[in-house]
Amino acid sequence: MSLPLFLPLAALLLLSALGVVLNTHPVRSAMCLVATLFLLAVFFIFLDAEFVAALQIIVYAGAIMVVFLFVIMLLNLEKDEVGRTRTGWHMTTMVSAGLFAIGLLYIVYRAGTLLPGAGMGVAAPAAFGSLEMVALRLFTVYLLPFEITGLLMLAAVVGAVVLAKKKVA
């Protein structure tokens, strides 16, 4: 991925992420989040992660966001209540999050070229990030976590139904 391609995409990604935070209407926030997820899928493609990119669009932008929008529509949420903003708290949040980001960026900057591995300049191994390669790893080394994931999904489905069910009597 070359720099003239990276910078506009990164700017778009950060803008749409800011849109999630700054929009007062939940539906607009959700739409910005969809844009963010799609742009992340683009980055995944450039990082040789085709399968993950497809998952990102199908599972995140498709399934999870539909659930979010469904709940927003179901609850018929209007705009956030205005006039209750607390400027002091917002400033504290911004400053601490900014310090956090600057600290991490400094670490990334210092780490720079010290990272182990071949790096971005070297071409990825053949079929890197393909469905076959991910699945081979998933069903051998990570078989037990994969099965536990199935259990987690079952628990989540049952839990969601029980929680959202209307109480009879």
Add this chain to the structure above:
Amino acid sequence: MTAVPTSSFIALSVLLFSIGAIGVLVRRNAIVIFMCIELMLNAANLAFVTFARQQGSIDGQVIVFFVMTVAAAEAAVGLAIIIAVFRHRQTVNADDLRLLRW
């Protein structure tokens, strides 16, 4: 045409995570707070995929698969809780839900 270095992707991930964290702390709508948590999870995913590419190892992408599964489960249960809360209190404003607050 030189390749973009790994640190640029990690820096992007850091910024995305920070935006998500700010959102969780600033916004009061429970559903929007959930969306900001998804932003933070996605920032972690970007870091995982970047390091997978850097190391030439597929393990990072497998972990992303697990992160997505946990995110889906979390969204399902969390939104069900929000619906249940809304049914009782007619609000999803985090400032009004203070029964457990010290």
